[in-house]
Amino acid sequence: MPGTIIEEVEIIDSGRGDSPPPPAGGDDDGSSGGGAAAVPRRAYFTGISLGLGAILMFFMALTSSYIVRKGLGGDWQPVRLPAILWLNTLVLLASSATIEIARRRLADAAPEGFRRWWALTTGLGLVFLVGQVQAWRQLAAAGVFLASNAASSFFYLLTAAHGLHLLGGIAALLYVVFRAWSRSRITQGTAAELAAIYWHFMDGLWVFLFLLLHLGR
């Protein structure tokens, strides 16, 4: 499969003056892969860390709003969390394990195994999202809606915000598999590593939110 076989070889510190000249007849017409000079691989890890930092601030703002709003007392009616959330949590935790196995396969140059485990991770992610929607349907069936009460507002908001971020993660998983990495500034291995970092973060974030919704009722 041309374009998907991986070598974990990268120019780590190109763009620092002593890099080799560009390949003759290079395809750099300003329209591919950003069209800019190479950047060190570590920049992508800095970037993803900062992005996750911003996402963390977003969820911390919602968390502190949750705590403050609940502390106002009076009208807060705790949401009875649907039992399916436990199952969803297990599914998401399992997907963190499978994505690691997939990454190892990739590092061992076993593309078939990588694809299988990567697809399994994507599938588990989708199962999680379907499960979350199912939880919403159960709550709605019980007459608990977004505007019913501050507690239910936060439940829908937090699960939806996390779900959208996870949907972004699923898009990233698909991107890693379907993009032609030969023309890119980074290898598929690096891209898989970045996607995995994001995925683990979303996993941990869900555990945190679940605990907040469960213990902070």
Added chain:
Amino acid sequence: MVTHESGGAHHPPTGFIRKYIFSLDHKVIGIQYLLLALFSVFVGMFLSLLMRIHLAWPSAKLPFIEGGIMTSEQYLALMTMHGTIMVFMVLTTAPQSGFGNYFLPIQIGAADMAFPVINMLSFWTTFVSLAVILAAFFVTAGAPISGWTAYAPLSALGEIAGPGQGLGQTLWVIGLAIFCGATLMGALNFITTTIDLRTRGLSLMRMPLTVWAWFVTAILGLLAFGVLLAACILLLLDRVAGTSFFIPGGLVVSDKLVRHQGGSPLLWQHLFWFFGHPEVYIAILPGMGVASHVLSNFSRKPVFGYRAMVYALCGIGFLGFCVWGHHMFISGMSPYSAIAFSLLTMSIGVPSAIKTFNWLGTLWGGRIRFTTPMLFAIGFVSVFVTGGVSGLFLAQPSLDLQLHDTYFVVAHFHMIMGVASIFGIFTAMYYWFPKMYGRAMSEPLGKLHFWITFPGVYAIFMPMHFLGLVGHPRRYSDLTNFAFLAPLQKVHLFITIVAFITMAAQLIFLFNFLWSMKYGKKTEVNPWHATTLEWTVPSPPPHDNFAGDLPEVYRGPYEYAVPGAAEDYVPQHLAPEQVAKAR
């Protein structure tokens, strides 16, 4: 097989759209941001002009105003949009995203930003955000009236709360949420670029103070805008989905009982100001960087206390996150909280004083060249001190009880956040124009611009302090109905006349800017005899800045008046043996 794009020259795109519209070049994106800010600043200024005319002549017939004579609600709508456009579309974009985009990669010896596609997305998201916010003018009932801070419950209730609070306010919230996304992308790019793309030899303590300022500002943006985004989503849900995050129960508005319960308007204030106070520093820090940079150049002296300047920047950035409560002293917060916020706020005076002291130290004994950028840099220091000192008044809860929501506050934040930042923008524009266009802006016109603007802003905003001290509330559109305000009408008349003149002077700048692009005097590569890397590349710099040959840096950024050197400045990129030759 794996192919890499390695270093070396990369070629500019050829098509018009790739080159000028959806460009990935940080310099083009920087100019796009500057043009967006230029458009916005004239829109914002026009709005303030209408408000000033109304304050001076309350019964005057005005253009663009439905019915001709401005109502209180129309006044509030203009004020809201003036604040929103100026804060977000001018003060947040021009100093950071505009000049930062253009010059940060060149000053650190990089070919571009770390993530050019994200950079492009960041600009076009900002553009969409501006379009959505401006659209509020054109919907039925018009723009929102809740101020740039959009305090709940006024902002959360919808149409019932007044004209503009329906669709207009919804567009405002959505526009702001989009802007959060844009700024987060920009901040991520700035920080990554500064951390990972510095050229060989450019250690952190050799970075120009401009780079330091953009770096710290980007960190503030990254941490603050996620919080504003969360707040905007909560507000939007209150408005369109019937939730009660910010709307309390039992509220009767326009003789109708509101069907919400239990929410907290103060929660909005906490969330907003946790973002809002760092936002103030997002506006001013880049100006500090540029002022330091330019003062050193035109004093022909190193920046006095470079390290202290860096630590002060970081200190201001850090403290900026600890003081949001000082906007809420009169909200009924515990006096103990107020004391903590007050002490933390006043402690910002320490790094600010370090910076001011060092700016004066830089000027002291220098061979000063009074060019236009230098005049604006000195002006920056002046208005920064003026605006900062009144901050110490407002930081004290007991004084704030009296001064809160008066013109004193208006004067304070216009001085420090508006005028000082704008002076930073002017400094940067006059200083870097030769690099951006290969031509210089007219010095006589620049000096005329400065000598009208500088006294002008003092004449506008100093009297406002006194209006505030005698208890003139802000946001009042009409004084004639209040006996205690009637004698102050003359002051408003004075301010309006000066504002006319000062705004007219900005047309001199606009003319100079546009005219010099085409007809300005051609300049050499390094007309100011400066030391940093942007002055080593052609003007304007080529697509990839250094033509694939990234420079190496050997020393700090402000090596002026080096003893024993043949010239009075030693550029950062000059190898030591090359310097020795010059002796």
